[in-house]
Amino acid sequence: MYNLVEYKRDICIRSFNFAKRIINLAISLRKKTSLYSISDQIIRSGTSIGANIEEAQNSSSKKEFIHTMTIALKEARETNYWLRLIxxxxxxxxxKMELLMKENVELIKIITTIVKNSKK
Structure with a gap:
């Protein structure tokens, strides 16, 4: 059975791996100096997802956990915007972007579910 500890570990690993792929994407975008701004924005939002998920794991309250996971969700949605724009x-x-975009949508769905279930 898929327990809560495995679920938390899965979202942490997935968001970390997603961040690595976002960094690689940004590196390829930076080869064109005119795209530095977009590259910078997608690094900020794409790596922030996992950072906020990790931070939420040590929340001191349910309210803080929900707040931090909501920030992760906002960052995932912003990343979705930048990926679509690219x-x-x-x-x-x-x-070339299809798998990255699908993973981003999956992260949005997972984080949305976590936030909704945490509010119960």
């Missing part, structure tokens, strides 16, 4: 502007092909 594809729509044809900075990187949709085929």
């Amino acid at each position: 594809v729509e502007c044809k900075l990187i092909s949709q085929e």
Whole structure:
């Protein structure tokens, strides 16, 4: 059975691996100096997801946990915006971005579920 400890470990690992992939994406974007700003924004939001999830694991209260996970959710949604913009502007092909975009949507769904269930 999939218990809470495994679930927490899974979201921490997934968000960490996602952040590594975001950094690699940003490195490829920075090869064009005109894209430095977009690269910087996606690094900030994409790596913040996992950082906030990790921080939430040591929350001193349920309210603090929900607040920190909500910040992670906001960062995931911002990252989704930047990923879509990169594809729509044809900075990187949709085929190359597909897995990263799918993982971002999955993280949004997981974090949304965690926040909703934590409010019960």
